Amino acid sequence: MKVFKFGGASLKSADAIKNMATIVRHNAQAELVVVVSAMGKTTNSLEELLSKYRKGESSSLDLLKKYHLDICDSLFQDKNLITIKLEGLFSDLLTNLSQTGLAYDQHYDQVICYGELLSSQIVSDYLIEAGLNISLVDSRKFVITDDNYRNGYVDWDETKKRITHLRLDLTEGIVLTQGFIGGTKDGHTTTLGRxxxxxxxxxxxxxxxxxxxxxxxxxxxxxxxxxxxxxEAELFHEIAYKEASEMTYYGASVIHPKTIKPLANKNIPLFVRSFDHPERAGTIIHDCEVTLPTPSIIIKENQCLVSFNVLDYTFINEENLSLIFKELAVLDIKINIMQNSAISFSVVVDYREDKLEEMINVLKEHFDIKYNTGLELITIKNYRPDTIVQYRSGKNILLEQTSRNNYRALYVV
Known part of the structure; x- marks a missing residue:
């Protein structure tokens, strides 16, 4: 049994979906689960709509609807049935957009999930019309999480129990489902992180x-x-789980950071391949001993440097740090890099204005807090001295760290 995942770029147009269908058809002889993302930049469009609704600004679903219906025009000879299905989803989307009284993160999940719901409906109907035996299942009923909206934590026991029941569907054809989205036990939609x-x-x-x-x-x-x-980026043909996991931690965007662990735990190889050239082997991530010949250059955008300075000029101590770490944990803010001096402690995090404001409101009575936004964080794994010089030159660097294997620098864009 194999699992395929197709991202937004591989589903962004009718031609892309036809190409995706060819790849699936060539592998239809095996038990196959196909996971699809929202099409193209749909998630970005939904985020913009959500922002406008919450601000009370005028907005319309027309452009998003036209994008999906135009794709259907090129895929289906008779698009009446798929149009009816999509109209139902857009009606539900409009209802969820109007729930502006919800907390932002919960409202986000109830709206953004429609990118995947629209995509999976179109793709499954097209694959069925193309002659494939497809079972469309709703991931919100199989991937069960807590109610930590926008970054749901998986209930592995319940999720495994439910997904195991899909084996019967797999013996009869291909299971197609949505990525990114899950659900709580009581039926609320969640997402697993961007x-x-x-x-x-x-x-x-x-x-x-x-x-x-x-x-x-x-x-x-x-x-x-x-x-x-x-x-001049170079292709890695083979990578060990550990190396790939570290690359995703530092911000490599090709694989979601949480992806590696469940695969490594069961020694399941992960292939990263080109949908434009499916005949090529791409990269395999598995249990191996490989020394990568070239340094990896990883750049994270939209970073924020937050510095906590003690108010009475005592030294930063464990009690100070515990206050900071507790609030970071409560707000589910991941530290990308940290550094301390005698009287201050600094962290670099992904910039989220709402979470930053909430953290400052809680901790301002204990610290003088300053922050910078609009920054980039570069990580050079397995660096060479000449590589550091190359990427350090001309940068306005605010924070810098070097360890045995990695060089990291935070700079103003």
């Missing part, structure tokens, strides 16, 4: 003891850098 469809595929792989998992991307595999920023 770009979380990879993680969804890993959850299904783990629970079904998959032979392998494959992520189909718009890149040839895992590269040592983002090819959109660094033209």
């Amino acid at each position: 770009e979380g469809s990879d993680y969804t595929a890993a959850i299904y792989s783990f629970c079904l003891d998959a032979e392998s998992m494959t992520v189909w991307k718009d890149v040839p595999g895992i590269l040592n850098a983002d090819p959109k920023r660094i033209k």
Whole structure:
């Protein structure tokens, strides 16, 4: 049994979906679970709509609706049935957008999930019309999480129990489902974190003891850098689980950070392959001993440097740190890098204005808090001295760290 995941770029147009269908058809002889993301930039569009609704600004679903219906025009000879299904989803989306009294994170999950719901409906109907035996299942009823909206924590026992029941569907055809989204036991929609469809595929792989998992991307595999920023990026043909896990932790965007652990726990290999060139091997992530020949360059955007300075000029101590870490944990804020001096402690985090304000309101009575936004964090794994010089030159650096294997610097864009 195999698990395939197709991201937004591989579903962004009718031609892309036709290409995706060809890849699925070539692998239809095996038991297969297909996990799909929202199409193209749909998630971004939904985030913009949500923001406007919460601000009371005028907004319309027309552009989003047209985008999906235009794709259907090119996919289906008779689009009446799929149009009826999509109209129902857009009606439900409008209802959820109007629930502005919900807390932001909960409201976010009830709205953003429609990208995956629309995508999976279109793709499943097209694959069925193309002659494939498809069972469309709702991940919100299989991937069970707590109510930590926008970053749900998986209830593994309940999730495995439910996903195991899909084996009967797999013997009869292909199971197709949504990535990124889950649900609580009492039926509220949750999401697994931005770009979380990879993680969804890993959850299904783990629970079904998959032979392998494959992520189909718009890149040839895992590269040592983002090819959109660094033209000379090189392909890694083979990577160990540990190395891949560290790369995702530092911000490599090709795989969601939570993806590796469930696969490594069951020694399930992960393939990252190009949907434009499916005949190519891409990259395999598995249990191996490989020395990567080239440093990895990982850049995280939209970073925020927060510095906590003690009010009475005593030294930063464990009691101070415990206050900071407790609030970071409560707000589910992940530290990307940290550093302390005698009287201050600094952390670098992904910038979320609402969470930053909440943290400052809680801790301002204990610290003088200053912060900078609009920053980038570069990590060079397995660096060479010349690599540091290359990427350090001309930067306005606010924070810098060097360890045995990694160089990290935070700088003003």
